[in-house]
Every structure is written in structure tokens, then in C-alpha cells.
Amino acid sequence: MAGFAGRLARCWYSGFLRSPLQVPALGLHVGGPAMQTSQKDFNNAVSQLKLLKEDPGNEVKLKLYALYKQEAARQNYVDLVSKLSASSESPSPEAPAADRKQPESDSLVVTSGDGITTIRLNRPTKKNALTTQMYHDIIAALQAASKDESPITVLTGSGDYFCSGNDLTNFTSLPAGGPEEMARSSAVLLRDFVNCFIDFPKPLVAVVNGPAVGISVTILGLFDVVYATDRATFHTPFSHLGQSPEGCSSYTFPKIMGSSKAAEMLLFGKKLTAQEACAQGLVTEVFPDSTFQKEVWARLKAYSKLPPNAMRISKQIIRDREKEKLHAVNAEESNVLRERWLSDECMNAIASFLSRKSKL
Numbered sequence: 142m143a144g145f146a147g148r149l150a151r152c153w154y155s156g157f158l159r160s161p162l163q164v165p166a167l168g169l170h171v172g173g174p175a176m177q178t179s180q181k182d183f184n185n186a187v188s189q190l191k192l193l194k195e196d197p198g199n200e201v202k203l204k205l206y207a208l209y210k211q212e213a214a215r216q217n218y219v220d221l222v223s224k225l226s227a228s229s230e231s232p233s234p235e236a237p238a239a240d241r242k243q244p245e246s247d248s249l250v251v252t253s254g255d256g257i258t259t260i261r262l263n264r265p266t267k268k269n270a271l272t273t274q275m276y277h278d279i280i281a282a283l284q285a286a287s288k289d290e291s292p293i294t295v296l297t298g299s300g301d302y303f304c305s306g307n308d309l310t311n312f313t314s315l316p317a318g319g320p321e322e323m324a325r326s327s328a329v330l331l332r333d334f335v336n337c338f339i340d341f342p343k344p345l346v347a348v349v350n351g352p353a354v355g356i357s358v359t360i361l362g363l364f365d366v367v368y369a370t371d372r373a374t375f376h377t378p379f380s381h382l383g384q385s386p387e388g389c390s391s392y393t394f395p396k397i398m399g400s401s402k403a404a405e406m407l408l409f410g411k412k413l414t415a416q417e418a419c420a421q422g423l424v425t426e427v428f429p430d431s432t433f434q435k436e437v438w439a440r441l442k443a444y445s446k447l448p449p450n451a452m453r454i455s456k457q458i459i460r461d462r463e464k465e466k467l468h469a470v471n472a473e474e475s476n477v478l479r480e481r482w483l484s485d486e487c488m489n490a491i492a493s494f495l496s497r498k499s500k501l
């Protein structure tokens with residue numbers, strides 16, 4: 142375990158030193174005297190840090206990393222406030238539902254209109270990678286959507302990606318209990334997250350606006366309908382990451398596409414094109430990218446006018462007999478992953494991505 146903490150600390154430290162100027166405006170515009178450090182002071186501190194002759198040790202590096210994160214959080218606060226000001230100047234046609242508690246972070250945007258509740262992953266500069274906060278926000282959004290007025294619920298992404306899967310930096314926020322506690326709490330969160338998709342009572346549609354990776358692919362087996370742009374790809378590189386399948390894909394994928402096609406994806410990480418995913422039953426229909434948004438939303442608007450109770454009841458008949466099995470699969474997959482996250486194979490893969498040595 143010490144090895145892992147050391148490896149990650151090295152990644153954080155080197156990342157911190159490599160990109161000090163990526164730390165945005167450092168929250169200089171908010172707060173009292175304690176926050177009045179100038180950009181120049183900060184740059185000086187970074188330069189001094191680089192000149193240290195001795196490694197300051199993991200504890201100090203962790204403190205530095207935590208401070209770095211606080212500054213980034215402050216900038217997120219400023220960005221969010223300016224976004225709120227901008228959006229109050231130009232109201233969008235799809236309003237956030239007034240009775241809905243909005244997500245904690247602006248990385249998820251929930252809107253309702255035309256009989257559709259849309260949950261949008263909104264972190265395009267990070268390819269919509271899922272942070273821990275986003276998992277919590279998606280759980281809350283699905284719980285609210287299950288009770289709201291919209292007959293249909295949609296998950297989609299902003300920008301060129303649908304989602305690049307779990308944010309691999311989630312694993313760097315080590316809690317006091319160390320890697321074991323991190324693995325335990327992540328497994329609980331994963332199980333709760335996937336359970337929300339298993340139990341979702343209304344038609345659930347994925348509008349896959351670009352490439353999808355990892356958990357954003359595996360959960361598609363729990364959706365009722367999956368529409369994809371022809372630019373989308375579907376990639377589950379679990380073996381490359383020293384991990385194992387989740388999202389009930391160890392059960393749904395063999396059922397959907399047959400065991401050998403599922404194995405090629407889940408064991409060997411074969412990336413499917415949208416057309417291949419459609420041929421194998423994971424995707425309902427593929428649209429040309431140029432007309433994707435127009436065609437898909439027009440179709441969903443028409444479907445949302447169908448009688449909502451009939452759609453709910455039909456979904457119940459189709460899905461309910463599988464629910465118990467899916468919950469058991471989800472629990473098992475989450476437990477296996479908990480172990481995997483502590484393995485050398487997984488730790489090395491994550492450290493390698495964080496130190497920018499590897500990409501899919």
C-alpha cells in the first residue's frame with residue numbers, strides 16, 4: 142500500500158510542478174485578506190518549490206496537492222457564478238425544473254421541457270469524465286426524474302464526447318483510511334449508482350453524442366433505448382486498466398450480443414464503432430452526425446406524448462423479472478472491483494495515465 146501511496150504522490154507532485162500555470166486565477170477575486178495572495182506570489186512559491194534540494198516527503202506533497210485543489214475549486218466557484226450570471230441574461234428554452242434540487246456542481250446540468258428530463262454530463266474539457274461529485278449528482282438527478290412530470294428521461298453529454306468513463310483522478314483523493322477505504326467507499330458509490338439505473342421506472346434513453354468509454358458504455362445495457370451519432374465509439378478497456386466489468390455488463394452484454402462478442406469487448410477491450418454496436422444490439426439506431434441532434438430530439442419529443450402510464454407499465458413488465466438478478470450482479474461486480482482497485486495492475490495503470498504516460 143505504501144508503494145501505491147508513494148506512486149500516486151509522485152504523480153501528483155510531478156503534475157503539480159509540471160503545470161503550475163494551469164492553476165487558474167487562484168481565486169484572487171474572492172474572500173478576505175487570507176485570499177489576497179497575488180499570482181506573482183504564487184508563481185514565486187512554485188519556483189521555490191522546484192528549487193528544493195530535498196524531496197519534502199509525501200505528507201507535505203499531499204498538503205500541496207490539497208491546496209492546489211482548493212485553488213481549483215475556488216476558480217470553479219467563480220466560473221459557476223459567471224455562468225449563472227450569463228444564463229440569467231439569456232434564458233434557455235429548456236428551463237431547469239423549478240421544483241428540482243439542482244446538482245451540486247456545474248459538471249451536470251438537469252433540464253426539463255417538451256416532456257423530457259435531460260441529464261447532461263457537462264465537463265467537455267475533460268471529455269465528461271465522471272468525478273465522484275458527478276456520480277452523487279447523477280444519483281440525485283435520477284431519483285428526482287423518477288418522480289417528476291416528464292414521461293421520458295435522457296442521459297447525454299456536452300461537447301465532442303459522450304463520456305470518457307470514471308475520472309481517473311478520483312483515485313488520487315485518498316481518505317484518512319488510505320487506499321482500502323478509498324476502494325471500499327468507491328465500491329459502495331458504484332453499487333448505489335448502478336442500482337439507480339436498474340430501478341429507474343420510466344423510459345430511459347441514452348443520446349450518445351460522441352465516443353463512450355468504461356462505465357458510460359457498460360450502463361447502456363440498462364437503458365431502454367440508445368441512440369448514437371455515427372461518430373460514437375464504444376470502448377471498455379478494463380483489462381488495460383487492471384479492472385473488471387461493472388454496470389451489470391458481465392450479465393447484460395453476453396445477453397445482448399452473445400458471449401464471444403461480449404468477451405472481445407470486456408476482456409480484450411475491443412473498441413466498437415457505432416455501426417458495430419448497433420449490429421450487436423447495444424445501440425438502437427445510429428444517425429449521421431450532421432443530423433443527429435435534430436432527428437433524435439424530434440423523435441423523442443414525439444415519443445414523450447405517448448401515454449406515460451402505459452410506457453411505465455410496459456417497462457415494468459419488460460424489466461421487472463430481471464431486477465433481482467441485476468442487483469445481485471451489481472453487488473458482485475462492485476465487490477470484485479473493490480479488490481481490483483487495490484491490485485498492482487490497476488494502480489500501475491492509473492499512475493501511468495496520471496503521469497501522462499498512457500492514453501487509450
Ligand SMILES: CCCCCC/C=C/C(=O)SCCNC(=O)CCNC(=O)[C@H](O)C(C)(C)COP(=O)(O)OP(=O)(O)OC[C@H]1O[C@@H](n2cnc3c(N)ncnc32)[C@H](O)[C@@H]1OP(=O)(O)O
Pocket residue numbers: 266267268270271276305306307308309310327328330331354355356357378379382384387494499500501
Ligand atoms: C465510484 C467509482 C466508480 C468507478 C467505476 C469504474 C469505472 C471504470 C471506467 O470507467 S474505466 C475507463 C476510464 N477511462 C479512461 O481510462 C479514459 C482515459 N482517457 C483517455 O484515454 C483519453 O483522455 C481519451 C482517449 C478519453 C481522450 O483522448 P484525447 O482526445 O486525446 O483527449 P485528452 O486525453 O487530451 O483529454 C482531455 C482532458 O481530459 C482528461 N481526461 C479525459 N478522460 C479522463 C478520465 N477518464 N479521467 C481523468 N481525466 C480524463 C485528460 O487527462 C485531458 O486533461 P488535461 O487537458 O490534460 O488536463
